[in-house]
Amino acid sequence: MTPKKLMMICCMLSAAALAAGGAWAAEKQAAPASPPISEATQACLDCHSLATPGIVADWKKSRMAKRTPAMGLKAPEMERRITAKAADIPREWLDVAVGCAECHTLRAEKHPATFDHEGFQVHTVVSPEDCATCHTQERREFGQNLMAHARGNLINNPVYMDLADHVNAVVKVTGGKAAYLKPTPGDEAESCLYCHGTEIKADGQRVINNPAMGEVTVTKLSGWPNRGVGRKNPDGSLGSCTACHTRHQFSIAMARKPAACAECHKGPDVPAYKVYEVSEHGGIYRAMGGTWDFQALPWTVGRDFSAPTCAACHVSLLVSADGAVLAKRSHRMNDRLWVRLIGLIYSHPHPKDPDTSKIKNAEGRSLATALDGRPAASYLIDEKEQEARRETMSKVCLACHGTQWVDGQLRERLTASTAAADAMVLAATRTMQEAWRKGLATGPAKGGSPFDEYIEQLWTEQWLFHANSMRMASAMMGADMGVFESGRWNLHKNLSHMRDWLQTRQDPAR
């Protein structure tokens, strides 16, 4: 080798190092510069780099643009992202990048919203069944997950729909009287169904006018836009993989970061992200996460990351630096969950079936507990299954914490906190029932909704906001979220407010 040649190589190496400088979590195995792109995808790109340049550029950064399914299939088992067998993947896909046409023209006959677009049979809404072509196991697991049923578990539950109707309706005040109007599909889509998922249906044709491309005829979609995790797609499937693996990079890094979960788990009714943010785990992530490797497969505890994100505890395949498996990947998040804590009047063991609309409590309502907290046990997992799932989760914790730490938190403290939160809900429930009995409000027994009067709305916040938050804060060690932010203090103050309300109406001047 001549010095000159050597110099060139060094420069190239140095330049590469410089270029990689900004890249946070560089891909460990360099992919070939650019795998072949199918003719169909190339045709898409030709126009869409003008029509929708953002997503084209975004897709070009994706792993799917940089590798072919055949490459993916060759990876060692622990590093594989594709869980389909080679034989189940369309032959013509194997050696091309997974691009526009691969996903948006796949299974055209199964998609009622397919339309002819420049000679291609295109569907806008890619469904989990499309993704299942390569990610078979993930789709199967996710289908058994509560989240895939998020829409039906709301829509088919009369109690929750009664709440939803009293959230989404507009109230009209005329002549000193207030009346709830009926919510429109648009109100619902922009509210509960934003996360739970709309139903997307083909609804004839429509001519759109793209600034770059002019007029185009497409299938008109109702229920669109929506990216709810439990949406019903035009092909009848449930769910949306891109709810977490955001379009059009579909990055595992995105799904592993807490921001992916935050969009739907941040409100006071589902405060998981708020609790995480204030937890020590969340603090470590915010402070140190900039240097972690969110692309690595499998994900090595302590080396790739120093504190768990949502995905680490609930989904990801985790290994030790020695390669020992600490947790198997599962898109059926229920696998590591033994007790339901949020969105519920009282906590209870996890349901057996992800379709919770089938559950009936002792009072015949679609709830997993009676109004006094008794669980609808036959629909729920038993203690043995609870114990097994707690063990599965504990193994994640034990990667960094001692057994006494984990038992102390996940067994003793969490159990005590959920019991205390549930007791504070019971106190509020009895107060509301007293109001109903005394005719100060109208409950279901007299044909009223439990969600439309002030005392009832205070009761709703008792469980939906404060007990929720207190239970979740204990599960994830979220400190003040369970005390003064929306926890023990708020449960007390809200109960005092309810009791004061009741007392004043019985004896106005005390």
Added chain:
Amino acid sequence: MTPKKLMMICCMLSAAALAAGGAWAAEKQAAPASPPISEATQACLDCHSLATPGIVADWKKSRMAKRTPAMGLKAPEMERRITAKAADIPREWLDVAVGCAECHTLRAEKHPATFDHEGFQVHTVVSPEDCATCHTQERREFGQNLMAHARGNLINNPVYMDLADHVNAVVKVTGGKAAYLKPTPGDEAESCLYCHGTEIKADGQRVINNPAMGEVTVTKLSGWPNRGVGRKNPDGSLGSCTACHTRHQFSIAMARKPAACAECHKGPDVPAYKVYEVSEHGGIYRAMGGTWDFQALPWTVGRDFSAPTCAACHVSLLVSADGAVLAKRSHRMNDRLWVRLIGLIYSHPHPKDPDTSKIKNAEGRSLATALDGRPAASYLIDEKEQEARRETMSKVCLACHGTQWVDGQLRERLTASTAAADAMVLAATRTMQEAWRKGLATGPAKGGSPFDEYIEQLWTEQWLFHANSMRMASAMMGADMGVFESGRWNLHKNLSHMRDWLQTRQDPAR
């Protein structure tokens, strides 16, 4: 080349690569090591590297320290930051870095707060007119922007000042009676005017004692400190460029990141940042933004960044990877806004004039809508202009989303959500008016403020917090911010509370 020499070069290259490792978004074109510094600025630096070392070190990292105006003028049009003509820039500036003296001694005669400081005629408060020396167009646009008028639009509006007085005053309780005191200028400066802007005025002289430099005589400033976006500067100009382009790096990266906007747009009255944070766009930014290029000019959608920040939608020059312009840069944010959503009782078309204190509604009040929601149409843009601005914004969205997605959100859902939020405000307004009519509270018709009694404060939160949040959540797809955090649920609960209050006072025991 000898091996030794070669070795040295390699080491240097490697060292450079190492050094660049931490740099997130390296400047694409390396600037010369250090452009000349004017004698005046050098004199400043000599002392101020001791007196205020933080800002000296910070300025040294700035683009202004690394380039001269002459260099900036040579950039191709799309990459130019300077919008003045060469002829309008002081000759002595052209070939020096833009340093302390360039900005703080410029237009000395126009700055009544100028003082003699070590032989230099210095003013502390650099105004937009100073920045306009190089950034002419930005200053002109910003002057036509609502934000430049943020102070006057509050101070000169009797309705909003009535609210402000009831926020800023202290209440004294004596002998069982409560009385509002008068707010002081200090109360106002630390409250509304923190963001809206104080008036900064020269107020004589003052001797200060800097720990490093000893006694110095300076112009005494009233209304200081303040960096409000609509502040009135000693030279009479309105606004503060450093509200977004933070001192003393004045970085475009800072202004393009959501944190720049968050300081003034985070509270429940202006929840834009809260909505962004919980939106998918915000989630992608948090998860993936660490690798984006926030310095690039123009800003290439999909390549430089994968999801919009505040600036991307509202301000920045955006292009596709092919160089097509998707949106022109404009510091008149109104250009892409067709409807006002926040800080208002009801939503309404954007005002024609950025000075909104001129508006009068049908009742003669300084509001863009009557108390029943009717718009003061003659002061507001018409439907055609609304449509044109919506189109301008839509082009930003269309970079990544299809027409049906954009229309569905920005046209159908946003329109429906704002109508629903406004209807919930109307229901609350009618309830408050009922209380006024029945003598249970004292409204303006009987000389009372609409902001000083409990029922009125509930009404205020109906629009200022909850309708605000619901409207904004729909505009930016912020999910739970418009439902349970401070949206539909809260509008209902608050209205129930108001109606319950009214009913109880009419029939205490029900």
Added chain:
Amino acid sequence: MTPKKLMMICCMLSAAALAAGGAWAAEKQAAPASPPISEATQACLDCHSLATPGIVADWKKSRMAKRTPAMGLKAPEMERRITAKAADIPREWLDVAVGCAECHTLRAEKHPATFDHEGFQVHTVVSPEDCATCHTQERREFGQNLMAHARGNLINNPVYMDLADHVNAVVKVTGGKAAYLKPTPGDEAESCLYCHGTEIKADGQRVINNPAMGEVTVTKLSGWPNRGVGRKNPDGSLGSCTACHTRHQFSIAMARKPAACAECHKGPDVPAYKVYEVSEHGGIYRAMGGTWDFQALPWTVGRDFSAPTCAACHVSLLVSADGAVLAKRSHRMNDRLWVRLIGLIYSHPHPKDPDTSKIKNAEGRSLATALDGRPAASYLIDEKEQEARRETMSKVCLACHGTQWVDGQLRERLTASTAAADAMVLAATRTMQEAWRKGLATGPAKGGSPFDEYIEQLWTEQWLFHANSMRMASAMMGADMGVFESGRWNLHKNLSHMRDWLQTRQDPAR
């Protein structure tokens, strides 16, 4: 040197550069690849890389794993992290990494929770006294800090414990009556003591079953888990260094970032982090902090970082680029604090003694002010000491701001805002006292708690949430946190609510 050898060196250099690419803030002085590890620590690692792989991998990234105390002692004074003298460090420690055994077997005889573990005398809970082996001065300072006394200052204060009991107890409603039960130690540990600190005690032995290692006998710990900053350790010491220097990297970078403080300072009762987040300083940190050097010692203002974090203002050793010391490091945060703003009914000068449970106000209560706001002056620092501490803090501000800016904020505006917030608390206090006098609620004079009735809980929020937030927002320039988020507006609305409540009970129909 042969070209081949040279090539190898270049490759290695380039590879190192690549590897460092992701590292945000690379250590400036490269440490030797791996210092010797003691035999005892190696024995720990052999099993614990299987038993608790996460913390082993995490520790390997720590500075303690990469350097020996002897190396640390050699650093120039300004760069030294070790404040013990060489003679006080165990000889056998000097030339090994500070690993598992060094900390967890140290001072075994002083730790009642020590147990025999594979032949080693191990204690789980490492205490500040252990850390003091090397970090003597930090431990001494921290012991004089309010935070080290966080547990006792709560537990030994009857007023605050009365509040705590009414936060942590469960309420039982039976036969139309509500009764507070007694809080359990578990309730307290998961609530107030989560941050204030539990008491951790040895409580016999216990066999645990680690999935990787099988059965192990350990000392059973009560009050565990806990990482509260003021916890009482089994060896009797107070505090937890890892509350901020998180296990097992113990990184100075972590402690310097706001996330370290957020876990305990985020709730509405202690909203420091919320205020920081919405402040300009917080905005600059979020936008630009990714490129700052959080490892550098000393910490150079403007060069290493462009805006202060919590640690910069309250703890860190700060220097200018010229090496001038702007602030000395102090783990006695009180050194830079002259007035207490949060967690208090009224603001007041800092207490002289970090054990605040000794304080008695004019009414004989354990509070630093009487119910009307008069300070218990003899327990508090005097004006001269206040002025000295304000000067110390001002020097941090003056690194970037002019004297008029700093005086205007820290002197004028902060003083006015705390006075206004305190006045709004006084108005609420008088309203509550009116209710007590009129028999509408039961205060301490008649044997009642001031925390268990609705009107009293409104009063509590007046100071604990809203005045807290308003005072803190002024201290740290947090804008809307002091106005609409939980500040001036909320103080007014809450007071109106209290007065409306009072009036209605006196004259139900008005």
